Amino acid sequence: MKISPVLNTFTRVVIATTLSLSLAACTKKSNNASQDATQNAAGDTILVGEVGSMTGSEGTFGTSTHNGIDLAFKQINAKGGVKGKKLALISMDDQGKPEEAATAVTKLITQNKVAAILGEVASSRSLAMAPIAQQYKIPMVTPSSTNPKVTEQGDYIFRVCFIDPFQGTVMAKFAAQNLKLKRVAILRDVKNDYSVGLADFFTATFTQLGGTVVEDQAYSSGDTDFKTQLTNIKGKNPEALMVPGYYTEVGLIARQAREAGIKVPLLGGDGWDSPKLTEIGGVAMNGSFFSNHYSQEDKAPNVQTFVEDYKKIHGVAPDGLAAMGYDAAMVLVDAMNRSPDLASGNIRAALAATKDYPGVTGRITINEKRDAVKSAVVLNIDNGQFKYQTTINP
C-alpha cells in the first residue's frame, strides 16, 4: 500500500517526459515540413494537394474543379509525368467551410507533405488557406478565387484567374458600351467578399463611363425571399439588375424578380457558372449576361481538344470552373518543368515567371502581384444554355 504513491509519482514523471518529448517532436516536425516536402518529391511521385468544396451548398464548384485537375494530371502522367516522376493528387473536401479548408491545407502540408497546393474556388476559403501555405512556404495556386486579398497573403500564393476589380469592370464596360445602358440597380450579397468586391468595382467603372447606379440593395447568402428588396428596385425602373452573387441565390432572385415585374436583364459574374443556375431559375434566367473565364464554344483548337478530352472522361461538357482547375494544374506543371528542381522556392520562382502560357481560359501571364492577366468572356443565357457573347480584354 505504501508503494503506490511512489509509483504514482513515477508514472507522472514518465507521462510528463513522454508528453514533453512528443510535443518537442511535433514542433520540430512542423518547422521542417517544407524541407520534408522537397525530400518527398525526391521519390518517384510528386504529391500535389487539392482542397475543394466537393460537398456543401457550392458542391458543383469543387467537383468541377476537381474533374479539371484530374484530367490535367492524367494527361501529364500519360506523357511521362514531370521530370520523370508521376504526379499524384491528394484531394480534401472542405464542405464549403473556411475552417475545414484551413484544417485540410495544414494536414496536406504537415502530414502528406505535398509539393504544392491547388485550390480553393471560393475567395473566403482561399483566404483561410493562404496564410498557412505561406507559413510553410508551399506554393499554392488557386484556380478561381477572384478576390484581390487572396494573393496579397504572401509571395507563395498565385492565381490563374483574373481578380474582382476586373470582373466588375468587365460587366460595367459591357453594360455601358455593348448594351448602352444608363441606369443599373445592384443587389449584392453582403455576407460574401466576392459579391461585395464585384459590386464596388462595377459601381466605380459604371459611374466613370457615365452610367448611374439607381439602387444598391443587399441580401445575405442563405436568404430565400428577396421580394422586398426587389420591390424597392422595381420602383427605380432600372435598365438592368446587377446580381454578383452565387448561383445558389441568383436562381431564386431571378424568379422573384420576374414575379415582381422586373423584366430587364440580370448581370453577374463567374459565381453564376453552374448548371443549377438555370435549373433553379428556369425561364427567368433567359436574356441575362455574366462574365466568365472561358466559353466552351471558343473555337481555339486547344479549347476544343480540352472540351473533347473532358467529355470523354467525365461525360459532360466542362464548365468554367473545370477549365480553371485544368489551367491551374497545367500552369503548376509548366512551372515544375521550368524549375531546376522540385524545391518549393524554385517552383515558386518558376510560377512567378509564367508568361503567355496558352491555357484553355486564355493566355496566362502572372504579374508582380501574382495575379493572372488575361481576357474575360461575357456569356448570354439563351433558353437555358450559356452562349458566347463577346470577349473583353484587360
Next chain:
Amino acid sequence: MIEFFQHVVNGISVGSTYALIALGYTMVFGILQLINFAHGEVFMLGAFIGMYSSRYFGFGEHPSLWALLAILALAMVGCAIMGFLIERLAYRPLRRSPRINVLITAVGVSLFLQFSGQLLFGSDPKFFPQVFQPSGDWTLGGVRFNPLQVIVFCISIVLMAILQTIIFRTRLGRAMRAVSFNHDLASLMGIPTNAVISYTFMLGSALAGAAGVLVGLIYPKIEPLMGTMPGLKAFVAAVLGGIGNVTGAVVGALTLGLAEAFVVAYYAPTFRDALAFIILILILLFKPTGLFGTRRTEKV
C-alpha cells in the same frame, strides 16, 4: 404608396409560410409542453419527400392541381410516420424525465436529422419540381400577388380552422386537451395517453410536411439545412402569438412576416434574422404569455 402596399403583401406572404410551420409547433407544445426543435427538420423532410415523389411520378413535366394534392398527401403521410418515429424513439422513453432532458433531446434530434439529411440527400441545393403553376400574375391597383402565395395564405387559414375544429369539436381533441391538462389524471379516466400523444405528433408533423411542399413550390431551392431558420422563426411566431394557441400562431407568424418586410424595406436587409430574436426577447421579458395567451385557460 404602391410600394408600401407591395411590402405589406410580401410580408404577409412570407408570414403565411411561417404560419404553416408554426401551427404544428404550437400544437405539440400546447399538448405536451415540449418545444419540439426537430419540427423544422420534419418540414425539411416534407420538402424532400415532395421533391423525390414528384420526380418519381414525373409531375414536374405535367403540372396540375391534382399533382400538387398528391404530393401534399404523400409528404403529409411520410412526415406523420417520421413524427411518430421521433416521438416513439426519442421522446417517449423520456416521458418521466425532467423537462430539460427532453428539450436537449429535441435539439439532438434536430441536429441528427440535419446531418443525416446531408448524408442522404447531399448538401448541395436541389431544385423543387414545379408541380403546380397557376398562370399569370394577379394585380390590384399596381400591387402584385403571386397566385401561389395567395393559395398558401388560404391553406394556412384553412388548416388553422381545421386544427381548431379537431381540438375543440372532436373526441380526439377532447382527449388531447385532457392529456394537456393532466397526464396522469387523463390516463386514470381511461384515456390512452400514449396514443393521444402519438396522434398529436403525427398531426403536427403532417402539417410540417405540407408546409415543406408548399414552401418548396414557392422557393424552389431545397437543401437539408433549410429547416433551421424557418423552424426558429416559426418558434418565435408561436411565442409571439402565445405558445400553445393555434390562432395566436397564425397571427404571430403574419406579424413577424410583416415586421421583417418593413425592416428589410426601410432599415437594413441584414437585420432580418436578428429582428425575429429581438421580438422573442421582448415578448419573453414583457408579455411571456404572448399576444393571445392567457395562462392555462385557452390552452389547446
